[in-house]
């Protein structure tokens with residue numbers, strides 16, 4: 431432990447969610463970006479073996495503040511955490527990471543007489559997102575209550591709980607809740623439905639305004655960008671008659687441009703192009719329709735785009 435602490439001064443500090451929904455995805459990104467580390471059992475700091483970086487494993491909720499205050503240089507957390515911590519203007523967003531996607535929604539019991547957010551004005555809301563819920567309902571209160579009503583305590587009451595928010599209505603603690611929804615399973619299991627969306631969120635890579643080693647921050651950002659692009663794209667290769675090549679490259683324009691190489695048979699060329707993984711089946715159908723042959727799809731392990 432003492433060894434690790436003595437080793438921190440020259441290292442870029444990188445905040446990683448220590449548990450919860452973002453943890454595993456963050457570790458997969460580090461692995462893809464070749465950031466190798468050994469974490470001692472129960473230690474929340476790990477030295478990276480092949481770069482001057484120390485990983486600091488922290489609760490996702492705290493990473494926003496640590497990065498804004500400069501206690502760590504770089505971090506991964508949800509956009510929702512940055513807004514809830516009120517530090518958005520003190521950090522620099524670097525990359526959307528494509529995981530941790532969900533929505534912060536206002537939910538009420540399906541059986542309740544309350545069916546729209548205006549019906550919640552003056553009622554009780556339970557949430558882990560006190561700041562965002564307060565902002566949202568303050569605006570509604572202003573619209574629907576006069577100044578006297580607001581002063582006389584008729585405002586919507588926002589109460590904080592740290593977890594199991596979805597149980598609050600059934601327990602009689604709230605008329606509605608503000609919580610995250612991804613698949614909607616938790617919400618439906620609790621007999622709730624969403625009546626408004628406050629915002630959408632996903633995990634991001636972000637940094638302090640004055641990180642200790644800006645060029646290392648750029649290097650890490652490029653590497654992680656490459657890992658994300660590699661997850662999003664596949665490499666498509668096919669053979670096509672020269673007469674049809676312009677039609678084919680409209681279907682697979684590539685990111686910059688497709689690579690076209692001559693085949694031994696002079697009438698045919700090979701085309702290589704990066705395509706979005708989600709569109710690949712449809713693209714293959716179209717290529718086949720115009721006479722492409724030997725259509726192959728290759729997984730990309732890593733890339734720089």
Ligand SMILES: Nc1ncnc2c1ncn2[C@@H]1O[C@H](COP(=O)(O)OP(=O)(O)OP(=O)(O)O)[C@@H](O)[C@H]1O
Nearest residue numbers: 449450451452489490508510511530531532610612
């Ligand atoms: N169901 C979900 N689907 C996708 N992303 C989610 C989901 N729930 C939370 N997130 C994202 O993950 C972040 C961390 O949430 P999580 O509930 O994992 O926090 P935690 O408090 O660190 O963990 P735990 O709930 O285990 O204590 C949230 O701020 C949000 O950005």
Ligand SMILES: O=P(O)(O)OC[C@H]1O[C@H](OP(=O)(O)OP(=O)(O)O)[C@H](O)[C@@H]1O
Nearest residue numbers: 451593594610611612613614615616617
């Ligand atoms: O729409 P769903 O796919 O069901 O996901 C939503 C749930 O996920 C989060 O909680 P999580 O399961 O991370 O546990 P927590 O309540 O301990 O934060 C969130 O607070 C919801 O309860």
